[in-house]
Amino acid sequence: MKLKEKVKNLPKEPGVYLMKDKLDKIIYVGKAKSLKNRVSSYFQSSKHQRFKTKVLVENIVDFDYIITDTEVEALILENNLIKKYHPKYNIQLKDDKTYPYIKVTLDEVYPRIFKTRIVKSDGARYFGPYTDIKAVNDILELLHDMFKLRTCKRDLTEKKEDRACLNFHIEKCVAPCINEISVEEYNRLIEKSIMILEGKEENLVKELEEQMKRASAELNFEAAAKLRDQIRAIDKVTQKQKIVSDKLINQDIIALAQADNDICVQLLIVRSGRLIGKEDFIFEESDDLKETLTAFLQQYYDNAYYIPEEILLEIEIEDLDLINQWLTKRKGSKVELKVPKIGEKKELVQMAYRNARYNLKEYRFKQKFKSLKVSRGVIELQEHLGLEEMPYRIEGFDISHVQGTDTVASMVVFENGQPKKSDYRRFKIKHGQGNNDFLSMSEVVTRRYSRLLEEGKQFPDLILIDGGKGQLGAAVEILHNLGRSEEQLIGLAKREEEVFLPGQSEPIILPRDSQALYLIQRVRDEAHRFAVNYHRKLRSRRLTHSMIDEIPGVGPKRREALLNYFGSLGKIKQATVEELSEVEGISEKTASQIREYLDNHIEP
Incomplete structure (x- = not known):
């Protein structure tokens, strides 16, 4: 069915439409008060359309739509679909920062106050987000200095501790763990803390000033001095925040x-x-x-x-x-x-x-400077290495292992001097011959470039091997076997930052202040970081599995169920019997056995 005929059959109801290209990929998601009126506007005269809309329309081959009861529902559905499909022509907020909040654990008998970047519906109260991390730290420091609130994660609901920790002895905590303070008194401190977090510190300051006057009148000068210091601390923190309204509005x-x-x-x-x-x-x-x-x-x-x-x-x-x-x-x-x-x-x-x-x-100045700097690195690299082509796309490899175990390899990609993380790849080494970096490098280069040949994809302009002549020689041999030239290969030795080229006995020493050296160092370091992170993940997973397998009554199915539910061995260690028994396949009896084993064999 042609698009215009399909548009004629659209309902005049609110909903969401999904534009698709020739590969049936969703390239745009939009909402509409009337699906028929909105979608038909794309296929009318393009005379007054913006350039971006014209390009979108040229790529539309088909569309789907979803009817909703209201415009608000359409708006919510549009948001969800944009997050799900990341359409090419939608404007998208690319912000990977997670801002800190201040969390007050009101669900606990003796609440704690701390910084977090994870917000849950858990009965706690959250303040924020804060874009200034220093401001968060200053507020937390003020609250803990003033009120000596607990910072430990001990569960104080069932039993008290026999003795307090060091924080009590250095006057950093009021020690609710040994009943040095009642629940009522402690919660009054939490209420005062919340007043500061809500911006109601003026009321608190008045209250503290009255207490200070009473203490002074009773000749309790030590208490009066403490209250005076608290007032000064509150003033110091709040003075840094610019007052923009005399109304306490958010x-x-x-x-x-x-x-x-x-x-x-x-x-x-x-x-x-x-x-x-x-x-x-x-x-x-x-x-x-x-x-x-x-x-x-x-x-x-x-x-x-x-x-x-x-x-x-x-x-x-x-x-x-x-x-x-x-x-x-x-x-x-x-x-x-x-x-x-x-x-x-x-x-x-x-x-x-x-x-x-x-x-x-x-931002535009920084982008311009970065672009010039990046381009200079790519140009300098071509000049110093005598390459025929500009090394626009560089692929870098590294090997990681500990004494030959859990050996992995990484491949990172830089285009025009910038990392292209969507093209990064990780490899588990399969040769099974332990600590043999040459063999590992041969394997990963073979797997990467034989696949490129099979898929008919273009080779990179430059391949960077982390290592000296040995690793480089292994990669050269593989490329020869694949019928490719070794001219696009270089090796970078860590000790003196020497660049080795195939067929040349002497290395090239790039100028220490050159952008070319800076560029290949970044590629090498990024490949190393990516390999090490993958190696740690595999090693941690292997050790975690072996530790959990030692727990009586836990086999492969229960192990997977525990890991899927809690996410890590650390979370399993902290779990109570009740939380463990919530996992599918774990009875209360088994949960008690697991908890007993963890308490006796694994340090928290």
Whole structure:
């Protein structure tokens, strides 16, 4: 069925559409109030379409659609499908940073307060996210210095300890583990801590000042001095946060700056009237401010643990009301998206815009400098090694093992001087002859390049072997057997950073300050890192399996069930009998045996 005929049969209901290319791959996901009206707009006159949309339409061969009951449902489904398929033509938020939160374990009898990057629905209370890690550390240091809260992970619900740890003796903990403080008194300290985290430190300071006056009047000068120090510590931390509103409001402020096809989205985070952090997000190859802002709001708040009650935007967007409804539904209470025109809020948006413009300028300067630096490294490498072709694509290999066990190899890829992690590969060495790096290198080169030949794919411009003449010679022999020239091979010896070329007895010494040397060192180091990480993973898995196999009543099936449920031996060690018995195939009796064995044989 032709596309235009298929469009005629579309319903006029809300939903999501998925555009596909000739390989049946999803290349774009969109939502619509009316599927028929929205999808048909792609196949009308392209006169007023943006360049990116024209390119998208040229690649559409087919489409699917999913009907939803409401526009909000369509918005949620669109987010989920974009995360699942990563379509080529959707604007996507590429941000692999995980921001720290402060966690208060209110589900425990004696709660702890600590930094975490993992947020769960576990009865605890979370504050954040914080973009300034130093601010998090300062707040935690203040709370623990002031209130001497416990930091240990001991379970204090069932029994108390016989003696306190060192922290109690050096006055770093109030020692609830030995009943030095009651549950009620300890929870009062937690309440005070939460007041600081909520930005209500003014109320706390007033309370502390009254306590200080009473202590001074009672001639208890030591207690008064401690309270004075606590007040000063609170002032020191809160003074670093810029006050942007006298109202204790939580806001996110968002503005955008554009230069050519790069857009910077600037986010200012205000909690309880204080600016606690800022973050910028760069969208490359994006030329529409409204479309970019819409995509950012959908993707950022879809993953956000906390949504403030007010979000200030610099520009209007088409789906403002729809996103407002969605955010209100996600938060469970009212959220307002506003585009302020005058006053204090307009000034805050302008401050965000100035930051966006500066950050985009700095980003483009760094990209230009990096590009020049990278290109210089590739050009210098061609000149120093006398290569016929520019080494645009470099593949680097390394071997890792411990005394011949769990031997693995890695292959990393650099294109134009930058790592291309999607092309990295890992290999388990199969020759079974222990500590033989030459044989291992022969095997991995054979497996890699015989497969390239079978698939008819292009060889790299340069192959870097980590090692001297021996490893290089092994790779040269393999390439000869495959009917390929060895001219694209080099070896890099670690000791003197000597570069060995096939057929040359003397190494090449690259200038110490050259970008060429810097480039091949980066390739070699990345290959080594990737190999070592894989080796550690395999070795850890083997040791873990052998340790678990020693536990009475645990065979291969139960071992796999335990590892799948807990994820690691460390988590299994920490599990209680109740948690162990939740694993499929583990009875309460077996769980008790496992717990007893772990307590007696494996150190926590």
